[in-house]
Amino acid sequence: MESKIVIIGLGRSGIGAAKLLNSEGHQVIVFESREGPSYKAHAEKLKGQGIQVELGTPLKLSSFQPWLNQLSSVVISPAIPWNHPVLNELRSQGVHIKGEITLAWEHLKHLPWVGITGTNGKTTVTHMLNHVLEQNQLVAPMGGNVGNSAAEIALAYLKKKQKPDWLIMELSSYQLEASPEISPNIGIWTNLTPDHLERHGNLEVYSNIKRRLLENSVVPIYNADDRFLSKQKNSLKEGIWISAKDQNNTNNSAEFWINDKGMIIEKGKELFHSSVLNMPGIHNLQNLLIVTAAARQTGLSASNIKKSISTFTGVPHRLEKLGCLHGLNIFNDSKATNFESAKMGLIAVSPPTIILAGGQPKEGDPSEWLKAIHKRACGIVLFGSGATHLKNLIELSNFQGTISCCKELEKAVTIAIEIGKNKKAKSLILSPACASFDQYKDYEERGEHFQKLISSFLSI
Structure with missing residues (x-):
């Protein structure tokens, strides 16, 4: 009976692993817990190459049962914790677990x-x-x-x-x-x-x-x-x-x-x-x-x-200058997904600054970020699931500038530009200090949305 390799996750890493192993003649099965349109599209492409894909399949031991006796190894995408209980149970049964990088x-x-x-x-x-x-x-x-x-x-x-x-x-x-x-x-x-x-x-x-x-x-x-x-x-x-x-x-x-x-x-x-x-x-x-x-x-x-x-122009979504509007130099720093990275972006642009921050909160020490806000920001607009959490942190630090909250980035951009005009700010920066997964698939999608929103203002 031919052995099989299960790949967990139909993201970039999982797709790459599946194609690589399939090219060498291995029997590959890909598990993905989600079933959205993009996953279905990826699944169809892989199936066309002879790769089995099981959408809507959670990371549970029962998901492996049909192939457990044939299972030689499991390749995990980075999103899967190395010490996940199901992986530990598979290890105890002699299944080799490895990361896609391995x-x-x-x-x-x-x-x-x-x-x-x-x-x-x-x-x-x-x-x-x-x-x-x-x-x-x-x-x-x-x-x-x-x-x-x-x-x-x-x-x-x-x-x-x-x-x-x-x-x-x-x-x-x-x-x-x-x-x-x-x-x-x-x-x-x-x-x-x-x-x-x-x-x-x-x-x-x-x-x-x-x-x-x-x-x-x-x-x-x-x-x-x-x-x-x-x-x-x-x-x-x-x-x-x-x-x-x-x-x-x-x-x-x-x-x-x-x-x-x-x-x-x-x-x-x-x-x-x-x-x-x-x-x-x-x-x-x-x-x-x-x-x-x-x-x-x-x-x-x-x-x-x-x-x-001398010819290096930088990285998309990391202190990426998008243009100037009403005297505001506008920067896309969507990749600043934690407090330290957001602090570094803030101190790199000219003050006074309007900050757009928010998204899915992450653990970490906000103290240095808050100090930079006090020194360099005149206003901050918060959005996404972390808006209230960040607002509480900023208010407790006794920030004297303008603080505004809203659900969506689109509304946040409009508010931020208006505050920037009124306060004669020099910079406006999207530097979220949060992950993007509450509203976007990744920081790149968030940054691209911000670029489109700013482009619509620049073209007026």
Whole structure:
């Protein structure tokens, strides 16, 4: 009797895993608990390739019963907790459980990887490094938690004779939790602040998941400006440290840093001026240093890195400037899904600022975000399921600016523009500090909706 592999989740990762395994002749069944139109469309495409899809199938042991005696392994999408009770029960019955990233690693581990993790900044670093390498004629596809799934990349290059020079993989804590084997040539840890605690339970568990990636890396790269990482320096695997602070005035002992003239320094030698990156915020200077350090590890010269950085335009939905209206510079920062990321976006734009925030609340410490609001915002418009929660936090902090609440982003944008006009604000930023899943499928859909709403005002 032929063995079967069950894939849980019909998202990007699940679809990629199903196609990869099917291409190798495995009998694949995909479970998806939802049954909406988009899932039905994906299911029909997979069925056309000979892949069995079971929609409306919850993650319960009973769902596996028809195939339990034939089941060789289960591949889970990142949304599925690694310690889910049903997965533990399957393990006790001898079923091998693996993450989609592990599946891709098994097919791609002969190639050099850059694994990028961190609470914030990893998407910008992933895009920037991909841009730098490919501008220098290196084949360096990016994927994982952004763009194509890792399994899709594996499938694509199994069919090609040309192999990538590097794989640039953004790796979330959800993905790393289920894939402890990942051992990249270069590992990057951008920063760490409390996030996803509703999934991982506490900061120690969350940080240890990320730490493991760096311990497995041949060359780890760390951000010395991050408070958590700098405090942990003595316990972390030896690697390369970067800092946007002048090392003549600190004790960080970073190998890559920016001096008081704005020059990027590598071990005492000037490389190029940091103004080559046309993106606001000190966090983006840290991202630039991380990318420079990684690119130097791939063998690129400083002049080639400088030239390619000058043409990097940023990442969609991350401090993306949409235009100017009534003197308001408008930014789409939909990817700011936690307090720390929202704070960094707020301090990167010119005050006084009108903030659009809200969505599905996440656990975390809002204190630094609230301080930034007090210093830089003159008004805030809240929307979505988290509006009341955020309003309570802001009111308790004794914020003196205008606070308004509404259900939908469309109404929130109208109110925010009016407040901005009345208060003569310089910036308006969608920087939600919340997940998007109350009203959107992801932060990208939320950001695209915001872009359309702003476009309608700009065209008037």
